[in-house]
Amino acid sequence: MLSHEDNEMLCRVGPGTPMGNLMRQYWIPALLSSELPDPDCDPVRVMLLGEKLIAFRDSLGRVGLIQNHCPHRGASLFFGRNSECGLRCVYHGWQFDVYGNCIDMPNEPPESDFKNKVKAVAYPCVERGGLVWAYMGPRKTPPPLPDIEVNQLPDGECLIQPSLAECNWMQALEGEIDTSHAGFLHFGSIMPEDTQEGTFLHYTVKDRAPRYAVVDTEYGAMYGAYRPAKPGYVYWRIAHFAFPFYTQPPEGVLGHSVITNAWVPMDDNHTMAYIMIRKNKDETGRPSRLPIQGTSHKYPSMQVPMLPNTTDWFGRFRPAVNAGNDYLIDRDVQRGQDNYSGIKYLATQDRAVQESMGPIYDRSQEHLASSDTMVIRVRRRLLAAARALLEKGTVPPGVDQPEVYRNRSGGVLLPEGADWIRDTEELRKAFVEHPEIPLQQPQP
Ligand code: FES
Ligand SMILES: [Fe+2]
Numbered sequence: 001m002l003s004h005e006d007n008e009m010l011c012r013v014g015p016g017t018p019m020g021n022l023m024r025q026y027w028i029p030a031l032l033s034s035e036l037p038d039p040d041c042d043p044v045r046v047m048l049l050g051e052k053l054i055a056f057r058d059s060l061g062r063v064g065l066i067q068n069h070c071p072h073r074g075a076s077l078f079f080g081r082n083s084e085c086g087l088r089c090v091y092h093g094w095q096f097d098v099y100g101n102c103i104d105m106p107n108e109p110p111e112s113d114f115k116n117k118v119k120a121v122a123y124p125c126v127e128r129g130g131l132v133w134a135y136m137g138p139r140k141t142p143p144p145l146p147d148i149e150v151n152q153l154p155d156g157e158c159l160i161q162p163s164l165a166e167c168n169w170m171q172a173l174e175g176e177i178d179t180s181h182a183g184f185l186h187f188g189s190i191m192p193e194d195t196q197e198g199t200f201l202h203y204t205v206k207d208r209a210p211r212y213a214v215v216d217t218e219y220g221a222m223y224g225a226y227r228p229a230k231p232g233y234v235y236w237r238i239a240h241f242a243f244p245f246y247t248q249p250p251e252g253v254l255g256h257s258v259i260t261n262a263w264v265p266m267d268d269n270h271t272m273a274y275i276m277i278r279k280n281k282d283e284t285g286r287p288s289r290l291p292i293q294g295t296s297h298k299y300p301s302m303q304v305p306m307l308p309n310t311t312d313w314f315g316r317f318r319p320a321v322n323a324g325n326d327y328l329i330d331r332d333v334q335r336g337q338d339n340y341s342g343i344k345y346l347a348t349q350d351r352a353v354q355e356s357m358g359p360i361y362d363r364s365q366e367h368l369a370s371s372d373t374m375v376i377r378v379r380r381r382l383l384a385a386a387r388a389l390l391e392k393g394t395v396p397p398g399v400d401q402p403e404v405y406r407n408r409s410g411g412v413l414l415p416e417g418a419d420w421i422r423d424t425e426e427l428r429k430a431f432v433e434h435p436e437i438p439l440q441q442p443q444p
Contacts, residue, residue: 002363006383011168011360013265014050018386023049023136023244025389025399027145029262029274030065030134031055032162033127035316040082047266047313049136053123054078056098059085064098065134067121071102077120078311096120129153130160131274146398146405148246149430150260150276161275162317163304165351168360169245169265170379172273175354176247176261177378179225179237180371183208185349188340190298200411203227203235210237212373213420218397219243219404221381223374224420225250233413236420238428240407241378243385243398254410255427255434256280269359270314275347280439298338300346321345327352406430 002010013020028048035044036057043056045068052068054077066087068076075091082088086103088095094115095104100122105115123134124142129151135142150158165172175181183204195202207227214223220241229235237250245263252259258278263271305320321328327343329352334342343349368376388394398404408428414420427434
């Protein structure tokens, strides 16, 4: 459990909050490049760390992320005219470039130099791997981008699935570093006899109470969840948390799986989850995310239907199956033998439990067990880093070390008694290919 004060410090990310200050030390995924498809295209409302911002692509193709309220008298720049290398407020025609400079003030006399004194808040943006990254921090020269492998794949090899979660970012993130829920929420109705011997899933459902090993790392924390596999072997699920809000879940095969998820706080009560995975290079083109998409209806569906985007602050990437329709829970299905939760889609199963905790769960009420070891560790690291920044100005982990993000996660069988950290060192390195390892676990 956490005290009320620690819970507040952990969850709140607005300007001036300790965790908000911590996040602002890093580059933040702000939106997809494809949301701004062309020069002078429609601007997009973006809520980021509790700040209302307008994203636009100017005539030269540069991306700007500017304060919502026009510095003149506060009209929303969302309604601005995007042309001639700037966003022009429709109220009195003031025009701003991607750096926030006022480049035209047509309602003032030509001899006035007032426009040189007015500046809008605008955050530096760069594009890489289909994401627009923004730096909202205090430095004049931003730090380097983190060396996240999935975000640096050749064009077309990365699948990005953004989706809105209507809860605090930490609640969503914690759902992903808690391995034991998979054996219940997602696969609770799958019995060992439903699965093929030798698959990761077989071992998962044979022993639903894995043991955990958790270690601090220079980028955050790593866990290995382990349980018995075939005679003489142990099935290890190895996963990472990286500052400030990334997870690399233990999906797929360690050494092949290239995946990083970003749990980006829009505000304290809304999160944009960016699931980023490398598509497999086998003939199916199937993402390497899950080796468990069998034909049986016992397996959760992966493709969550989405609502069309709107221009609302929270109108982007909304799942159609959501709290408003009770995630389409089917009680008859739940009563049967086929689906533990009665909720059809895997990601929806996660959302249902995470959002049902409320926008910000009061963690003073919880009862943490040994399966929550990684959750406890990650909270501790985040709180310690936020405090160190607040009290001593300590730069948090990874900000100036982009190379510490070069990691992979996944599942692996190791001989009993193996040293899980030493013996997976090569497999955990990003940007290294392993043709000697089968690409996929056998399908169930
Ligand atoms: S409020 Fe924007 S130009 Fe006046
Ligand atoms: Fe899950």
